[in-house]
Amino acid sequence: MKNFQFPFLTKGQMLLFGAAMTLFAGVDAQSNAKKGKPGTNVPVFSKVEYKGDDQVYKDFPLKADEFYNPILQGCYPDPAITRKGDDYYLVCSTFAIFPGVPIFHSKDLVNWTQIGHVLDRPSQLKVHDTGISAGVYAPAIKYNRNNDTFYMITTQFAGGFGNIVVKTQDPLKGWSDPYKLKFEGIDPSMFFDEDGKAYVVHNDAPDKGTELYNGHRVIKIWEYDLANDQVIAGTDQIIVNGGTDINKKPIWIEAPHIYKKNGRYYLMCAExxxxxxxxxxxxxxxSPKGPYVPAPNNPILSQRYLNNHRANKVDWAGHADLVEGPDGKYYGVFLAIRPNNNNQVNIGRETFILPVDWSGEFPVFENGLIPMEPKLKMPKGVVNKTGQDGFFPNGNFTFTDNFNNPKLDYRWVGLRGPREAFVSVVKNGLQISPFAVNIKEVKPTSTLFYRQQHSNFSFTTAMSYQPSSENDLAGLVCLQSEKFNYVFGLTKKGKDTYVVLQRTEKGTSKIIASAQVAVKGAVSLQVKAEGDKYQFAYSLDGDNYLNVGGIVSGDILSTNVAGGFTGSMIGLYATSVNDAKPE
Known part of the structure; x- marks a missing residue:
């Protein structure tokens, strides 16, 4: 499988990914909204229904003492976890998604509630001019009992930030503005020792002139000044060079975390x-600053040695973090993927969990080196409430939203800019004020996204909309990136209204199909997928759907074809600079 890790890791290369503020510096999504101020043709969406229908969950129904793995389905990669008392908090990468870094809470590691986003305002997240796979990478969340403070540290390839840290004493009450940290590299994490000292570890390039091969990386550690929220100059040193055995040329040692157990320091990394x-x-x-000796039984988690044609395949397992569970046992959260029937990664990298055996000197993920099962035994005394009482669902589930709550569900996200710049809850649903921005532009778009969470799914919405010209379009978008996506919606050709399906691959667009429609009221739009087979359809009565374009391939919505780090997302989309013109 191709390695999709990007090689931009120096400060200069970070700038090439739009990290520096350009001519648009200081222009936030609100001013973009003013530029794209709409006329009267503003779409209103209602009756959204997302329904997952994967066979694996039919074949493996849950027993009373079981729960499904992954615990967070869809594009929730690079998980990190921390604990304060009986409360667990988990965060994930979001790249150019806005708001950034979803944060989840649990009491038992099975039932999770999203309590918000760590980076939820423009002063914290400046991704307005960057590609979808830049932005926020590999957040780590740590609780420091010495000062009763939570820290979230991450790399933000945008806005001139680089490595940053934010903090709070209560994750429910919001996070500080970022403190910009004075070191390069990626994937920082923090460690707070019992003596009150603090440290930062991260991935970096080898010292200049010492790189031995492509993918040669190092892990560095710094002492950290808690009073000034900055690494202490001159304290940095390399604690891992290359990986577990540099003679075997290991690649991409990254995502480090330090743990202390029985007086010894354990450094866990992805490789x-x-x-x-x-x-x-x-x-x-x-010692926290090494020297570090690799375990003789590495790796402690991987799916790389297994039969590529195994059933219910889970792959790419790694990028993990450990925590002690409520039962006194250790658990590890990590990313992995579930490819579809064409071995394509459309859903993206998801958050999984496994129990960890740490009865010996080194921790080992239980069953982490054999084919992973779709369900696990719950910790003793836990009741599975996923999908109920506000807890995140998993397995096959249906998500519905009539937008009758003035506060948007946290699962709805924007791209490069705040949702509040273009959405408003109105009497009949959700109104999206179209920007003068196309989905292919590297700017904030007027699109409200929901993550694809199953290989087999349907997504349906009702939309009230009358385009005024061929420049206007509203409808659905299935998006892997600005260069790989499908647009399906209503637009104008002359005096007539058309439904149009556009495919964009490598930034080049073509019309798959279009059809004239006589829209008098709301029109229902739908996308359905069975693995690689996607279909788009519309209905004028809400019951009878007419296909547009036949069966189309979901290949462009996969990481295999599009590259990058995100999974496919389904968006409610509006624009006043449409280029999907009916034929």
Missing amino acids: GGTGGWHSEVIFVSD
């Missing part, structure tokens, strides 16, 4: 890149 050779490895030392 092999975030593709088919991904794994998790562990080292030990008598």
